[in-house]
Amino acid sequence: xxxxxxSGGGLVQPGRSLRLSCAASGFTFDDYAMHWVRQAxxxxxEWVSGISWHSDSxxxxxxxxxxxxxSRDNAKNSLFLQMNSLRAEDTALYYCAKGGSIVATNFDSxxxxxxxxxxx
Amino acid sequence: IVMTQSPATLSVSPGxxxxxxxxxxxxxxxxxxxxxxxxxxxxxxxxYGASTRATGIPARFSGSGSGTExxxxxxxxxxxxxxxxxxxxxxxxxxxxxxxGTKVEIK
Numbered sequence: 385x386x387x388x389x390x391s392g393g394g395l396v397q398p399g400r401s402l403r404l405s406c407a408a409s410g411f412t413f414d415d416y417a418m419h420w421v422r423q424a425x426x427x428x429x430e431w432v433s434g435i436s437w438h439s440d441s442x443x444x445x446x447x448x449x450x451x452x453x454x455s456r457d458n459a460k461n462s463l464f465l466q467m468n469s470l471r472a473e474d475t476a477l478y479y480c481a482k483g484g485s486i487v488a489t490n491f492d493s494x495x496x497x498x499x500x501x502x503x504x
Numbered sequence: 505i506v507m508t509q510s511p512a513t514l515s516v517s518p519g520x521x522x523x524x525x526x527x528x529x530x531x532x533x534x535x536x537x538x539x540x541x542x543x544x545x546x547x548x549x550x551x552y553g554a555s556t557r558a559t560g561i562p563a564r565f566s567g568s569g570s571g572t573e574x575x576x577x578x579x580x581x582x583x584x585x586x587x588x589x590x591x592x593x594x595x596x597x598x599x600x601x602x603x604x605g606t607k608v609e610i611k
Contacts, residue, residue: 391514394527415593419600427538427607428590428602428603428604428605429541429590429592429602430602431600431601431602434597434598434600437534443598443600444598444599445598445599445600446599479521479546479547487596488535488595488596488600489568489594489596490537490549490552490592490594491547491592492549492552492558493544493548493549494548495546496546497546503583
């Protein structure tokens with residue numbers, strides 16, 4: 385059974401940094417692209433960033449480009465999102481999602497999310 | 505690519521048919537997925553490739569369309585189907601984009 389468990393969320397002041405992690409199990413992690421998707425309170429889904437299985441293809445939403453960095457450690461079955469220069473509009477539940485063999489695919493499994501709140 | 509879903513809210517009685525629409529601002533071929541999200545839960549993949557049901561998804565869910573116009577049909581709504589539904593294009597990236605969602609509520 386695929387399991388994705390996010391961690392690292394919390395309350396942070398504007399301008400500060402936070403690093404999210406996603407621990408994956410139940411599948412061959414280094415065969416699949418991985419993504420971060422967020423959902424602001426009461427709002428819809430917003431794709432944040434994705435990374436190919438070999439980390440050679442990486443993409444970001446315009447809203448986070450230059451501030452967020454996605455990475456993965458295939459040896460540890462883990463996905464990360466380094467978030468710098470956080471803004472109030474980054475407040476959201478951040479989901480880790482499993483992609484396919486290529487990075488531009490649907491998301492067939494999701495974690496339960498980790499909440500990031502950016503507030504003074 | 506901008507994904508536009510309609511209607512924003514759909515009121516349906518149990519047992520009735522629900523038809524949800526998703527329009528892309530440019531062609532996404534058949535690279536479109538549908539997700540269901542219930543309150544307090546993560547999204548769940550229903551349909552990918554515009555019309556292929558994901559593993560374990562009941563046959564009452566069906567997807568159709570290609571290019572810019574897509575439809576998700578729930579043939580006979582069950583109580584557990586009342587939720588928010590999102591379409592998602594993965595033809596062009598970055599970025600990958602979602603529609604704004606359609607809430608299916610009990611009439």
